[in-house]
Amino acid sequence: MRHFFIFLFLVFIFCVFLWQGIYLAKDLTSFEEKMFLVEKGQNIFQIAENLEKENLIKHRFYFETYLFLIGKPKKLQAGEYLLFSSMTIPEITRKIVSGDVIKEKITIIEGWNLRDIGWYLENGGLFQAEELFEIAGFPLIDYSKVTDLPPPIDFSQEFEFLKDKPKNLGLEGYLFPDTYEISRGESLEEIVKKILKNFEKKLKPELREEINRQEKTIFEIVTMASLIEKEVKTQEDRERVSGILWKRLNNNIPLQVDATITYITGKKTIKISREETQIDSPYNTYKYRGLPLGPICNPGLESILASLYPKASEYWYYLSTSEGETIFSKTLEEHNVAKSKYLK
Numbered sequence: 001m002r003h004f005f006i007f008l009f010l011v012f013i014f015c016v017f018l019w020q021g022i023y024l025a026k027d028l029t030s031f032e033e034k035m036f037l038v039e040k041g042q043n044i045f046q047i048a049e050n051l052e053k054e055n056l057i058k059h060r061f062y063f064e065t066y067l068f069l070i071g072k073p074k075k076l077q078a079g080e081y082l083l084f085s086s087m088t089i090p091e092i093t094r095k096i097v098s099g100d101v102i103k104e105k106i107t108i109i110e111g112w113n114l115r116d117i118g119w120y121l122e123n124g125g126l127f128q129a130e131e132l133f134e135i136a137g138f139p140l141i142d143y144s145k146v147t148d149l150p151p152p153i154d155f156s157q158e159f160e161f162l163k164d165k166p167k168n169l170g171l172e173g174y175l176f177p178d179t180y181e182i183s184r185g186e187s188l189e190e191i192v193k194k195i196l197k198n199f200e201k202k203l204k205p206e207l208r209e210e211i212n213r214q215e216k217t218i219f220e221i222v223t224m225a226s227l228i229e230k231e232v233k234t235q236e237d238r239e240r241v242s243g244i245l246w247k248r249l250n251n252n253i254p255l256q257v258d259a260t261i262t263y264i265t266g267k268k269t270i271k272i273s274r275e276e277t278q279i280d281s282p283y284n285t286y287k288y289r290g291l292p293l294g295p296i297c298n299p300g301l302e303s304i305l306a307s308l309y310p311k312a313s314e315y316w317y318y319l320s321t322s323e324g325e326t327i328f329s330k331t332l333e334e335h336n337v338a339k340s341k342y343l344k
Contacts (some may be wrong), residue, residue, distance in 0.1 A: 162337045169293070264276075
């Protein structure tokens with residue numbers, strides 16, 4: 001009997017010892033933030049050792065024991081976490097098991113092209129622009145005509161809306177403009193997939209049905225939307241310009257969209273020269289009839305809707321002033337007069 005009580009006493013002491021290690025924080029008075037990284041492939045013992053090294057827990061034994069007691073030794077998620085020495089082991093565990101990683105936001109602006117997004121990510125210290133191009137495709141590149149560049153990742157098996165996109169082109173047009181929460185340590189490929197999932201969500205079934213009803217492809221709608229996005233600003237003007245461009249397309253008249261020229265040259269201007277309109281590129285809608293080879297930017301939903309629901313009018317021409325106003329003309333003569341007046 002005496003040995004039994006000694007055993008119970010020892011068990012009690014051990015439980016108190018364990019409880020204090022698990023439920024009492026390393027330093028209750030410290031609120032200093034610490035970035036803690038859980039790398040992919042790390043096991044519970046490596047994570048526990050690093051927590052101890054960072055003075056976030058009293059001893060790795062407590063963390064390991066707690067994880068095994070609650071049955072979650074393999075539920076820890078990779079990522080970068082914001083932790084404090086004043087946190088208990090259950091609090092730390094909940095964060096890492098739930099994947100409550102440090103997040104930051106990136107914003108893709110309507111009308112940005114792959115170059116814009118690439119430099120944005122690079123200037124923000126997140127990724128190199130070339131890393132984006134390797135995944136989503138280099139701007140202006142027709143991969144059927146190059147041999148020194150590996151093709152971008154083909155996401156069409158995962159995303160149905162990409163199936164009618166030509167395989168020789170990248171994802172220009174499909175990186176939907178929005179604000180995205182990303183986790184530190186998240187790969188660029190995972191971020192691109194997140195953006196594509198948003199595009200999939202925005203392109204609702206009724207819009208896809210309407211595209212099919214019009215006997216168009218998603219790729220054609222997105223390409224036209226990218227022209228509209230770069231050319232005009234208000235929704236009323238977008239719908240009217242959409243009507244003009246589809247009408248010119250159906251009548252085999254060159255679209256002559258200035259934004260296709262600036263996409264080729266990379267210049268940030270609304271003025272183009274006569275020489276630039278002669279650039280030999282499948283994106284040049286002055287030199288070649290029809291839609292350009294592919295989208296020239298990543299359009300927002302309003303431009304996609306304008307592309308899908310154009311507004312009919314008597315106009316055949318339009319131009320945008322430096323103040324952002326759109327001037328519409330019914331004849332070439334009227335259009336030339338407007339150019340002389342507004343594009344000095």
